[in-house]
Amino acid sequence: MNIPYRPIVWTIAGSDSGGGAGIQADLRAIDALHCHGASVITALTAQNSTSVQRVEAVSPTMLNAQCQALAADLPPRAIKTGMLGNAAHLMHIVEWIERLRQQHGAHPLVVDPVLAASSGHSFADDALLQAYQTHLLPAACVLTPNRQEAARLAGMPPLHTDHDVEACARRLQYHPQQTVVITGGDCTGSQSQDYLLSPQAQGWLNLPRVDTPHSHGSGCSFASAIAAALAHGHPAADAVILAKMAVQQGLQHSYAAGSGRGPVHLSPGFAQHPGHLPALSLQATPAPMQAFPRLSNPDLGLYVIVDSADWVARVLRAGVRTVQLRIKNQSTERLRSEIRTSVQLAAAAGAQLFINDHWQLALEEGAYGVHLGQEDLMQADLPRLAAAGLRLGLSSHSYWEVCRALPIQPSYLACGPVFPTTSKQMPWQAQGLHNLYYWCQLLSLPVIAVGGLDSSNIAAARQAGAAGVALIRAVTESRDPEATIQRLQQAIQTAQPDMQQPLPAWANPCLPGGNTLSARG
Incomplete structure (x- = not known):
């Protein structure tokens, strides 16, 4: 029997009792990208679709026990971090990341700096923020803050202009091989705009904004999908684009659960629709271009x-x-x-x-x-x-x-x-x-x-x-x-074109050792 291989991706984050975000959203996204998700829970939350009512961090002993159990049997090809609870937790995670890299070589780390819930509940005090800035962000391969999180991490005022966003991304790029994606999920407008700064490419990724009230877990899903694509060997810029395609489809298939915002629903097949491909340009709102003429004979x-x-x-x-x-x-x-x-x-x-x-x-x-x-x-x-x-x-x-x-x-x-x-x-x-x-x-x-x-x-x-x-x-x-x-x-x-075969789930990686190009080994 031919058993398909699935790379292992760890998600280190908080548990969402409402099932919309956190570990629950991460595991759905990782599965949608044909990876096996393993989880390290940093905190338990009592929340539903409308509010976060209580947060309780797990003990350092339990945090270490989860990492130790996974490392012994399920070493990761990539790691994604989300809500980390407190500064002590973050330092334990940094130690484990360094230990894993010493034992298994460089692997991509995607940091989704969850500083607050979408409902407004704060998850990060000043000590945790400083620990992010000093220890975790420099170790990351990819950072995925939204605009509010990016400004806070960079010590900048609110990001009101495109230039502000671009300058903030440069400030958050701790080393040239690092990728920063400042997402526009916390913005409004007809376009969903994320700014990408990576070793391979930079510019604005644009897709039409999906008109839905149900977007809970979109940030978690985006970061987890990046980690999964990196685990498959895609370079960082391609991993970001695949993740944006996955979340676009997830928003299109989102649904109501409870009386508040429902969750996004990522599923396989997201990269098989040309409408999910974002436009990449240096300007957030580029001037419309005249299309080039069609070929006189398209059969070249x-x-x-x-x-x-x-x-x-x-x-x-x-x-x-x-x-x-x-x-x-x-x-x-x-x-x-x-x-x-x-x-x-x-x-x-x-x-x-x-x-x-x-x-x-x-x-x-x-x-x-x-x-x-x-x-x-x-x-x-x-x-x-x-x-x-x-x-x-x-x-x-x-x-x-x-x-x-x-x-x-x-x-x-x-x-x-x-x-x-x-x-x-x-x-x-x-x-x-x-x-x-x-x-x-x-x-x-x-x-x-x-x-x-x-x-x-x-x-x-x-x-x-x-x-x-x-x-x-x-x-x-x-x-x-x-x-x-x-x-x-x-x-x-x-030889006639044979277009009867099923469309592949996505293109294979384009660079040798693609994910290590954006990893700090």
Whole structure:
């Protein structure tokens, strides 16, 4: 019998007798992300859906006994902390975290600094606040305060502006490998806005706010879902996005329990809906962008990447109708000449030509389209490119890059590297056919496969749903490029996309050892 593996995630928090938040919400969220939840209860609360009536911390002896029992049999892949009761409890937890890291290596720690209940009941005195600041926050991989909690932890006045939130996140980032997410759950407005500051990405995560009075436990669930995603190996930025997707669905499925606010209800399948993907942008409220034009032919087929106009001419003569011109380290005049010639050749052949990186020259020379990496987005004049009618292709390797691309509304996305490649130095691990199939099914725009592709695997990439299959060396290093192109085109035409398989629960991690990139070992 094939027994599925579930990473173990500890939640160290208070128990909510009403079942809406605390340990109870944590365990539901951890389960929704296919992890096994183990709990260390720091305090018992007498509460219902309307108020917290009593809080009683467990004894230090009982706290240590729970940690010891779990450590002996169920060591964690990730830990989430919530309400910690008092400063003495916090110090015991810090000692256990250091002990576990010495015994089992670095593991992600997600700190949800629960300083008060949503009903207003305070859970933190000055001693606990100082213990957070001095001992627990510096040890965390991810911090998830709301705006009120963030201001209190950072010693700042209330955060009224977007700039205040961004400055507070920088102040709370104790070391460069740490991730800070200041959530907007305690705010109002039509958009649910969280500010992300991480080693991989930074900016505002936006989703339409779910119109429901039942949001109890959303903060606990968010932090626990991050811990679960980290336990699966996702880097911090992707873990945050997956958690936001999970809570979005949880809010949509929330329900009434009692006469007050009911709980969110997280469940599997949250990452299978494109509407749950948040937009990631540097501004909390970015200016609307004109969508880039659709491709003349969305069936891109064989997509050959070459480095000269001579190669453009050669592959066009061989029948290729999707080409990318990628030239590095040439003078501006040489680049202009190569681009101008390539644009003329492609137009005469009725081909779709994309100029890599050099968007200004592509614009000036009337190119059909450009292909940009995510690192180029800050420099490129995207509104000008869209207004001129150029098509735009964007590289994407992760959830956070997809979320950054979607508000731009490109003409296509490139997913990769699908297989290991030496054509370009990059930190990404091979995404595999699993991720390619996931993105091809999830997204409504064309997705091309790139990275490590050749005659042995292009059919599989096409069957996974790729609108185009991008190759470099398989053509340019072939002894007979024309014959190779014929074989590749035949393989692509023969292989039809097989979209009958179920959509994966989510994409696999995009970086090797993803969660350790945001851990302080």
